[in-house]
Amino acid sequence: MEELKQKLKVQIIEALNLQDTRPEDIDDNAPLFGDGLGLDSIDSLELMVLLERYYHIKVEDPREGRKILQSVQSMAEFIQSKQPA
Amino acid sequence: MKGKCYIQGMAAISPQHTFEGDLLSQPMAVTQGNMLSCVEPDYRAFIAPNSLRRMTRVLKMGLAASLKCLQESGVAVPGAIVTGTGKGSLQDTERFIKEIRDFEERALNPTPFIQSTYNAVNGLIALQQKCTQYNNTFVHRGFSFEHALLDSMLLLSEGKPDVLAGAFDEITTEHFFIKSRIGHWKQETIASDTLYEHVSPGTISGEGAAFFLLTPTATAQSYAQLGGLQMLYKPSPEKLHTALGQFLAQHGVQPEDIDLVLSGANADSNHLHYYDVLNSYALNTQLPFKHLCGDYETAGAFALWLGAAILKQQQVPAQWFPMLKEQPRKLQHILIYNHFFGEQHSFMLLHKVS
Amino acid sequence: MAERVFITGVGMITAIGDDVAGNLRSLRAQQSGLDYTRQLTTIYKDVLPVAEVKHTTQELSEMAGVAGKEGYTRTALLGLIAMQEALRHAGITDMQDEPAGFINASTVGGMCDTENVYFDIADPAKTGDFIRFIDTLDCADCTQRIADTVGIEGQIATISTACSSSANALMYGARLIKAGVARRVICGGTEALTRFTLNGFNSLKNIDKRPCMPFDQDRNGLNLGEGAAYLVLESESLVKERNATILAALDGYANTNEAFHPTAPSPEGDGAYAAMKSAMEMGGCVPADIQYVNVHGTATLSNDVAEGMALQRLFGEQTPKFSSTKPFTGHTLAAAGGIEAIYSVLAIQHQLIFPNLHFKDKMEELYITPETSLLEDYPVRHVLSNSFGFGGNNASLLISKYEG
Incomplete structure (x- = not known):
């Protein structure tokens, strides 16, 4: 799980081109949108693309996406729940 | 059309050092090769990092030039935003086409699609300045900027207090190659300052972003009056x-x-023969400007920027024009004549603000 | 005093008809043009419904009378067919007797054809016929092809403000006439389906796999469409001079910006509200004067909330009949404003209200619902036609019955 979260942070920074952010700056539970990293709805679509490209998980419903993309923690939990143990 | 139109503020990003500093002291930037690229400023002075991270090159050029223009004019929220662009964000268009192929239409990132929309720069300016007024984008080759100007002049005559008008275009290596296939560029590789010695099929490519704040009345800061504008579509030399x-x-x-x-x-x-029309009227000092900016759909915006700067300075930047024998005796009226590959022709008439 | 601007000719082609009469027939028959694509190469061909013009590009070139001539993209051909009808309809036979302007609208120009050869075009190792499509990469190509084919030599321009493009083209044309720059301007837009736009809207998760359901609680996005539509605008003096038949008047228009988000409107519909209100006021109308609103109504989650809120703010409990005709034509992007302006003219001419197909349940955010039946003999005098797009671009047109 820790490894997955670390990997996710690197991927998020790369995908969203968060130039001045380092992986250690992102708190596992901090909200990605709004006050946290300050991401917006286009970023949320990009994060869904990230999930599809790297983890082969397709999120069809944007409303469902919002829940999954709350934080690095929630993303990691979702990925793990979708992957065979 | 009734009413007058003055350039109250302006900013340009071009292959010359036009964005910062004094026009008369900037040396001419010479490009070895047929593709002129812009001297880009540090965008962080104008655009927040969180906005900057997604933006591609021409979006940054367009947005920064527009914001500097507004800053210089002392206007935060213009009465309208009107732009012209021949190609919009080429980088985004190219990227989205490639992603469709590479990812076989699956899991596509929407950002290049959104940014490839021709009015993306307009939307960004409006968003950043919270401008909820009239907003329009023209995309017609060598008429793109000129129609943006005509629209702006109409808006001023309809009562808008000011209008932000501008243009932006970029060139990429891929697009340079594509257009070389239909003879747009010279086959021989030249240095930009020797352009006029190489009369042959094709020209050199360029790019740029230029914005103007236009108002119906003049002030002490005004650069110039835009007195007239005319467009001609595929005219015969006689009609021209x-x-x-x-x-x-x-x-x-x-x-x-x-x-x-x-x-x-x-x-x-x-x-080239279209330019003979200037000689047929025995017009005074003629200076070509494409060695400075290259050719592209909205090069007319660079010319307008240059003409207005010359009128305000009351001096031609001689270091940019080695062909200039002597400064014009006076600088009251400037005519700009340009066409894009023989199809879209335009005249602009500029007057000194008295 | 600026002259009034009249609509004296209309021409169009969409998924529901090859001309204006064909469109009217399908609207009356409540026949949607949505289906799966036959022209487009895409993995979504059996997944995402589109409203495609039911002809191959070859057939279109025959309809336009340019079969065998090279370099016409599908975008240009659709436009040419609509343009020819508009000129015929306005009784314009000689383009020389009055200089006509042409303000066209396009979102991706000739992408429909260039996207199939783009990688050949960009590959130095490849040569072939595809070279002729290089000049069709931009938005101006279709405009010039159309202008050159029918002989337009006046002001020509192409506008691209995403989904509001042709509404802005109409507005610009009307303003050129009012300013005395031209007396006749033909305005509208043309759009062909492309893999580029289909994937673009799909990447935004904005496309419904079902036929779109504007203003329905269960809506889940738009369906793309293609087509072209042009309206001949003429000054009052020219109309009188040549004794032309007036179809309707373009008395009001407005363009506003949301300044809210690159692709989403403000939830309260601020820009839509301001555009409709200004267009109405410009034409000297109050809310009670409007009988029909042809809404933008794309059936995306955010558009319909914003537009609905704007309608409620402007009209309140007395909201006039409104419907989205996108379930008929799909969302035709740059052509939508022109197509819907013609539908507004038809509503006035034939005293009709078109049904908003596929509507079942009221949206929870709104108390208003669209008209779901075809209403004949409905007294329509003033119509608002809305077109909203990316970049926060909102346009609203007021089209009115000419009553002398």
Whole structure:
């Protein structure tokens, strides 16, 4: 799980081109949108693309996406729940 | 059309050092090769990092030039935003086409699609300045910027207090190659400052972003008055000749009153003959400008920026024009004539603000 | 005093008809043009419904009378067919007797054809016929092809403000006439389906796999469409001079910006509200004067909330009949404003209200619902036609019955 979260942070920074952010700056539970990293709805679509490209998980419903993309923690939990143990 | 139009503030990003500093002290930037690229400023001074991270090159160029123009004019929220662009964000268009292929239409990132939309820059300016007023984008090759200007002049005559008008275009290596296949560029590789010595098929490519704040009244800060604008679509040389005479007469100017002509002549032997119209009216000092910015759909915006700067400074930047024998005796009226590969022709008439 | 601007000719082609009469027939028959694509190469061909013009590009070139001539993209051909009808309809036979302007609208120009050869075009190792499509990469190509084919030599321009493009083209044309720059301007837009736009809207998760359901609680996005539509605008003096038939008047228009988000409107519909209100006021109308609103109504989650809120703010409990005709034509992007302006003219001419197909349940955010039946003999005098797009671009047109 820790490894997955670390990997996710690197991927998020790369995908969203968060130039001045380092992986250690992102708190596992901090909200990605709004006050946290300050991401917006286009970023949320990009994060869904990230999930599809790297983890082969397709999120069809944007409303469902919002829940999954709350934080690095929630993303990691979702990925793990979708992957065979 | 009633009403007047003054350039109250302006900013340009171009292959020359036009964004910062004093026009008369900037040396000419010379490009070895047929593709001129912009001297880009540090965008962080104008655009927040969180916005900057997604933006591609021409979006940054367009947005930064527009914001500097507004800053310089002391206007935060203009009465309208009107732009022209021939190609919009090429980088985003190219990227989205490639992603469709590479990812076989699956899991596509929407950002390049959104940014490839021709009015993306307009939307960004409106968003950043919270401008909820009239917003329009023209995308018609060598008329893109000129129609943005005409629309702006209409808006001023309809009562808008000010209008932000501008243009932006970029060139990429891929697009440079594509257009080379239909003969847009010279086959021989040249240095930009020797352009006019190489009269042959094709020209050199360029790019740029330029914005203007236009108002219906002049102030002490005004750069110039935009007195007239005319577009001609695929005119014959005869029609062009008649139209230029009528254009000058209509604005109460005799050919000998024109102190300087900025000409779009670009050493392209396929379309160079149109510029003979300037000689047929025995117009005074003619200076070509494409060695400075290259050729692209909205090069007319660079010419307007240059003409307005010259009128305000009351001096031609001689270091940019080695062909200039002597400074014009006076600088009251400037005519700009440009065309894009022989199809879209335009005249602009600029007056000094008295 | 600026002259009034009249609509004196209309021409169009969409998924529901090859001309204006064909469109009217399908609207009356409540026949949607949505289906799966036959022209487009895409993995979504059996997944995402589109409203495609039911002809191959070859057939279109025959209909336009340019079969065998090279370099016409599908975008240009659709436009040419609509343009020819508009000129015929306005009784314009000689383009020389009055200089006509042409303000066209396009979102991706000739992408429909260039996207199939783009990688050949960009590959130095490849040569072939595809070279002729290089000049069709931009938005101006279709405009010039159309202008050159029918002989337009006046002001020509192409506008691209995403989904509001042709509404802005109409507005610009009307303003050129009012300013005395031209007396006749033909305005509208043309759009062909492309893999580029289909994937673009799909990447935004904005496309419904079902036929779109504007203003329905269960809506889940738009369906793309293609087509072209042009309206001949003429000054009052020219109309009188040549004794032309007036179809309707373009008395009001407005363009506003949301300044809210690159692709989403403000939830309260601020820009839509301001555009409709200004267009109405410009034409000297109050809310009670409007009988029909042809809404933008794309059936995306955010558009319909914003537009609905704007309608409620402007009209309140007395909201006039409104419907989205996108379930008929799909969302035709740059052509939508032109197509819907013609539908507004038809509503006035034939005293009709078109049904908003596929509507079942009221949206929870709104108390208003669209008209779901075809209403004949409905007294329509003033119509608002809305077009909203990316970049926060909102346009609203007021089209009115000419009553002397």
